[in-house]
Amino acid sequence: MLTKRSFTLSGHRTSVALEDAFWDVLEAAAAGRGLTLAGLVGTIDGTREPARSLASALRLHALSEVLANRNSS
Numbered sequence: 001m002l003t004k005r006s007f008t009l010s011g012h013r014t015s016v017a018l019e020d021a022f023w024d025v026l027e028a029a030a031a032g033r034g035l036t037l038a039g040l041v042g043t044i045d046g047t048r049e050p051a052r053s054l055a056s057a058l059r060l061h062a063l064s065e066v067l068a069n070r071n072s073s
Contacts, residue, residue, distance in 0.1 A: 007038050009045045009054075016041070016055050025062040 002017040018026075023037075030040035041058065048057035 005037075007041050009042055014054065016058060018055060018058060022059055022062045025065050026058060029062070029065045 001020065003020055003023060004015050004017040005023065006013060006015045008014075026040060027037050030037045033040065035043070041054075044057050044061050045054055048054065052060075
């Protein structure tokens with residue numbers, strides 16, 4: 001099931017729909033860095049390739065978090 005969240009990024013309101021598991025990983029990653037979820041999403045948005053959708057960039061970031069945590073265990 002997709003869950004839609006809304007953020008203000010660079011002064012513009014946008015919504016992103018992701019599966020709950022991705023939101024869970026992103027929320028944990030934000031908390032681990034002392035950021036809000038919106039802060040982490042803004043950081044990812046600011047560094048993604050222009051051709052990549054925000055949803056895709058967020059999923060890839062969540063995947064990299066999971067892989068990094070698995071490899072550090």
